[in-house]
Structures are given as structure tokens and as C-alpha cells.
Ligand SMILES: Nc1ncnc2c1ncn2[C@@H]1O[C@H](COP(=O)(O)OP(=O)(O)O)[C@@H](O)[C@H]1O
């Protein structure tokens with residue numbers, strides 16, 4: 195089944211055109227990776243997909259499970275099963291991790307037509323998943339992302355993802371700021387969530403994350419659109435030769 | 445118990461030169477005040493008419509003997525303070541309706557919180573002079589709660605004299621008694637001297653009245669004295685909320701931390717003004733002041749003026765003031781997790797408030813902040829954006 199269909203997407207912020215005809219289809223069970231130099235519009239793509247309203251979509255469509263979501267707000271998109279792991283997770287001073295996670299779990303359950311869970315049950319689920327991702331109880335008592343290290347922030351993103359259990363997840367540079375061990379934890383955390391019903395879009399700068407989350411397709415993105423698509427080998431070429439070759443060829 | 449300590453002859457004599465009838469009073473405008481963002485004459489004028497009267501309720505047991513009338517020593521202290529240049533002091537002293545001293549002798553350590561509360565009824569002007577004086581090595585919690593009704597005026601003048609090695613937690617809370625107040629005005633002047641190795645931790649909360657201003661001046665008079673203020677005001681309707689907070693570092697190794705937060709809805713106006721002054725000999729001063737105002741409505745307004753005046757060289761000072769709406773990126777983060785707009789707004793407002801709570805460890809003061817926050821959340825906060 196087609197989960198996400200991005201068709202000829204053009205988006206700008208202010209006068210600046212950032213996405214210039216970006217197209218990509220993701221079917222259930224597939225993992226796609228997008229690689230591209232800094233500033234090529236990868237994060238912008240992730241924001242436009244999740245409905246951040248700073249951007250102007252001037253052309254194109256985004257279909258999520260065959261529903262056009264261009265006009266939907268960010269929360270509605272999330273409720274339809276889209277998740278974004280932020281490149282730069284936002285600090286929420288005054289909101290403790292535990293409270294935050296309980297809130298998002300229950301609002302996603304309500305959206306799915308499931309009953310809300312009670313405190314004890316919620317805490318149990320959260321603790322279990324947190325432990326898998328090496329997130330301490332202590333971290334959950336702290337304010338969301340406030341004073342978290344780079345790696346803690348990224349692990350907390352993946353924890354949210356695993357609790358919300360989205361149909362399609364966009365991971366924006368989830369590998370940056372991670373040391374080798376954390377990379378392995380996050381990699382296996384994400385891999386555990388992969389299944390035949392879900393799709394994944396992994397945005398990265400480096401090949402190394404793709405050793406842990408093996409993609410079915412790799413796309414090279416430059417200046418707001420895909421220049422070339424291929425299999426996992428493409429990532430190896432980038433690793434060796436950088437992006438110059440793709441830019442020159444176009 | 446209800447206290448009604450007769451004003452002593454000392455204070456009556458002291459106030460005599462200031463005596464004026466209400467209709468002859470000239471309420472200060474911005475020009476003649478040190479801090480200019482709350483023009484009192486816009487809120488109070490001679491059209492108002494009040495009966496001068498006030499009383500306090502307290503849990504202090506008569507037998508403990510810590511409540512006294514203001515004596516000649518205190519008058520000396522009153523004369524030496526620098527409110528003497530303030531027009532507002534003159535106004536308060538023109539019509540005193542109660543005056544007393546809380547005297548805590550050497551080594552006093554109370555096992556209960558000392559509470560005072562005052563309800564100011566309609567058509568009343570409650571104007572009081574209160575001296576809080578400690579001996580050495582005192583430890584105490586003191587709280588003043590003021591509750592105002594329509595067409596009332598409350599103007600407490602509170603003076604601290606804290607001797608060496610003492611530790612005082614002090615709270616001042618202003619709320620409205622009725623739900624919809626008209627012409628309820630609160631103006632406090634708070635000043636104190638803090639001596640060697642002594643500390644005051646203070647909380648000020650203001651909400652619900654049409655105009656409220658607390659003007660706080662603390663003097664860190666001797667080495668190793670310290671002072672922390674956490675202030676919070678809530679504005680709604682056309683209310684005007686002002687916390688003016690100044691600290692004077694006058695000796696070495698003194699520290700201060702003043703945090704003021706506001707939350708402003710409807711067409712309310714918030715004011716934060718204040719400063720840190722460091723005298724030439726006050727080396728190794730550590731002074732911080734931060735204010736933040738959260739605007740919940742396009743019509744709300746916040747004005748701030750934090751100032752530093754430093755005449756010593758070995759000091760660490762930080763100050764800043766921010767004013768803003770709820771943060772867009774935080775909003776987006778919450779929405780992207782499937783939280784609806786109104787719920788996200790609710791979470792962020794409560795986060796803003798609980799952040800201020802997280803900065804207060806002292807349980808006595810924490811409870812007062814918590815009460816003020818919940819009072820606001822229960823009575824006035826609308827979960828849905830206008
Ligand atoms: N808020 C913004 N205003 C103006 N330009 C922006 C803004 N955000 C991003 N850009 C620009 O858009 C381009 C793409 O940025 P981004 O999507 O973050 O790229 P990437 O994630 O691939 O590094 C960059 O040139 C960046 O400078």
C-alpha cells in the first residue's frame with residue numbers, strides 16, 4: 195500500500211524557494227533514505243511534511259495514505275500516523291518528560307478510537323520502552339529536552355516515536371550527536387519499529403546510520419529536489435566521493 | 445485573632461507633618477517618581493472617597509509577645525530609610541490606619557508560619573506601617589495576604605530590619621475578593637536592611653485588582669548578606685500590574701537574585717522595572733535579575749526596564765527582560781505529536797507557570813506561589829484562546 199506520496203512539491207519561506215519539485219513515493223514496508231549536502235532542504239522537507247506553518251507550499255501535493263494532507267494542521271497529520279523525529283528537538287521548560295509522554299500517548303489513543311490509559315498503566319509502558327532505549331527514570335523527571343545532551347535528545351525522540359507507533363516516520367539526522375553506542379541503541383530502536391505495514395524516511399548526512407537502519411532505497415537530494423535514486427550502494431558512493439559527482443552529472 | 449494595635453504616640457507624632465485629607469492629596473505622576481511606568485494619578489484621584497480604616501488578622505498568639513506598637517527606635521529607623529524622598533511614602537504617612545512591629549528576638553525560631561491577612565472592604569483605604577525587625581540568628585516565615593474589594597485602596601509600607609545571621613522567608617500576596625472588581629488599587633512599599641550573613645527569601649504575587657504595584661527596595665548592608673525575590677503577576681481585563689524591584693549591594697560578598705514573571709491576558713498591562721546597584725566597596729557582588737512576561741492576547745502589553753548601576757569592579761551581574769507570546773517552535777513540537785492547538789496552549793501556559801515554581805525550593809514560599817497560580821487558573825484562565 196502507498197503510505198506517502200509526495201508529488202512535485204514546491205515550497206518557500208519568505209522569498210526563498212527551498213523545495214523545487216520534490217517527488218517521492220513510500221510504500222508500506224519500505225525504508226527510504228535521503229542524503230544530501232547541508233542546506234539542500236532536507237529539514238525543510240521534514241517540516242513541510244509535518245505541517246509547520248512557516249512555509250508556503252506553492253505547488254504540488256502530499257498524500258498520506260491517499261489523503262491529501264496539504265491543508266491539514268500538524269496535529270491532524272500526526273493523528274493520521276505521521277511522525278517527525280526532529281533534527282533539533284525543542285526544549286519544553288516546565289513540562290516534565292513523563293507528563294509529556296503520557297499526554298501524547300493518550301491523545302494518540304483517542305485519535306485511534308482507543309480508550310485513554312490510566313496513570314499506572316501509562317507509566318509501565320513508558321518505563322519499559324525507555325529502558326530499551328537506555329533512558330533513565332531520572333531523565334523522564336526532567337523537563338523535556340532541557341539540558342539533555344545531543345544523544346539524550348535523539349533517544350527521547352525515538353522514545354516518542356516508539357510510543358506513538360506511527361505508520362510513517364521521518365527521522366531527520368537522528369544520527370547527529372550520537373556516539374557509537376548511542377547510534378547502535380537508536381539504530382536497533384528504530385529497526386524494531388520497522389514492519390511490513392510501516393514506512394520510514396531516514397534523512398542523514400552520513401552513511402553510518404544506514405549500517406544500523408538498512409534502507410531499501412537511497413535518494414540524493416540537492417537544492418530542493420532528488421537528483422538520483424538507487425539502492426543502498428548509493429550511500430556507499432556518497433561516503434567515498436561526496437556529492438560532487440551527483441551535482442556535476444546534473 | 446484580630447489585631448488592632450493602637451498607633452503609638454511615636455508614630456502619630458512622626459506622621460503629623462504628613463497629615464492631609466484625602467481630597468488634598470496629590471497622587472504622583474510619572475514625572476516625579478523614580479520609576480515611571482505606573483502613573484498612579486491615572487488610577488487614583490480625588491474623585492475617589494475613602495474611609496481610612498484597616499485591620500489585620502493573624503495567627504500569632506498574644507502570649508508570644510512578638511507584636512508591638514511602633515516605638516521611638518523604629519521611628520529612628522523609619523527616618524533613616526530612603527523612602528523619605530518618595531511621594532508615595534508621604535501619601536501613606538498622611539493617613540495611617542494601622543501600625544505595628546513584628547519583633548523577633550535573638551535566636552527566635554518559630555515552629556509555625558506567622559500569617560497576617562487583611563481584607564479591604566469597599567470604600568476603605570487601608571494604610572499601614574509595618575516594621576519587621578529581627579535580632580541575631582532568627583529563623584522565621586512571615587506572610588501577608590491582602591484581599592481587596594471594589595472601590596478600595598490598600599497601601600502597606602513594610603520595613604525590614606534584619607540583624608546578623610538571620611534567615612527570613614517572606615511572602616506578600618494580593619488577590620481580589622469579589623470576582624469582578626472595580627477601582628481596587630494596591631500600592632505597597634517594601635524596604636529593608638539585611639545585615640551580616642543574613643538572608644531574605646521573598647515571594648510577591650499579584651492578581652485580580654485593577655492596579656497593583658509593589659515597589660521593593662532591599663539593602664544588602666553587610667558582608668555575606670543575600671536576598672532572593674520571586675515575583676509573579678497576573679493581568680486580565682484592563683488591569684495594570686507592576687512589580688518594581690531594586691537591590692542595593694552595599695557590602696562585600698553579597699548576593700541577590702530577583703526573578704519576576706508576568707502573564708498578561710485581555711488588555712492588561714504589566715510593568716517590571718528595577719535595578720541592581722553595586723556600591724564602590726561592594727566587591728564580590730553576585731547580582732541577578734530576570735524578568736519575563738507572557739502575552740496571551742494581542743492587546744496585552746508589557747513594559748520593562750531593568751537597570752544596572754555598578755561602581756565596583758569585582759562583580760558578577762546578569763540581567764535581562766524578555767516579553768513574548770507562546771513560543772511558536774514549542775507549539776509546533778507539541779502539535780507534531782498530535783496535541784491539539786488548545787491543549788498545546790494549555791500545556792505551554794502551565795509550563796510557564798510551573799517553571800517559576802521549580803525555581804523555588806522553600807516550601808513556605810512555594811505554597812504561596814502555587815496557591816496564586818491555582819487561584820488564577822481556577823478563576824480566570826480560559827482554556828480556549830480568544
Ligand atoms: N527560516 C528560514 N528562513 C530562510 N531560509 C531558511 C530558513 N530555514 C532554512 N532556510 C534555508 O533553506 C535552505 C535549506 O535548509 P534546510 O532545510 O535546513 O537544509 P538541510 O536540512 O538539508 O541542511 C538553506 O539554504 C537554509 O539557509
Ligand SMILES: [Mg+2]
Nearest residue numbers: 236237281367
Ligand atoms: Mg537539516
